[in-house]
Amino acid sequence: MSEETKGLRPEDYQDAITVQDASNLSGVIVAFGKVIDRMRHDRVDVRTHPITRLFGEQVAWLSGGGSSALMRCTNTYNTARLDCEIAAKGESGVVERIAQMGDKPGDLEEYRILKGETA
Incomplete structure (x- = not known):
């Protein structure tokens, strides 16, 4: 089994925080995929994990959920x-x-x- 899939590490939690300043959507998604693999190895609920919430928030932001162009759109x-x-x-x-x-x-x-x- 590769190092990438041996389970969650403290660095994964730090990455979830650090990614809040990221601007490369594809890079965020690739990193998130690797963390999800480690979550699955640990058999945690990916949907409710705090790392998922932070990565998901940044993906939403980078894909227009919080951009100034759509900020005035109510939904x-x-x-x-x-x-x-x-x-x-x-x-x-x-x-x-x-x-x-x-x-x-x-x-x-x-x-x-x-x-x-x-x-």
């Missing part, structure tokens, strides 16, 4: 879900419209209007 999950639903149906131009909006939307209804959807 960034719903807007992301809406985009995925539209894109899953094959509608083109979703990404381009979002880029044009910048930080203009104030709530989900305004976001839908700016995207050309009807209420």
Whole structure:
């Protein structure tokens, strides 16, 4: 068994704290995957572990959950879900419209209007 999968180490807890200043989303995700492997080795509940909460928070931040561009949108999950639903149906131009909006939307209804959807 490799050193990477022998179980949680104190460094993993420190990494969860340090990653709060990270700016590279893919690097955070790769590091998180390695820590999850060690959590599984220790048979801990990954979903409720404090390391998961800290890594998850940074992933959310880096993927727009806390960015200034979406800060005024009241529910960034719903807007992301809406985009995925539209894109899953094959509608083109979703990404381009979002880029044009910048930080203009104030709530989900305004976001839908700016995207050309009807209420």
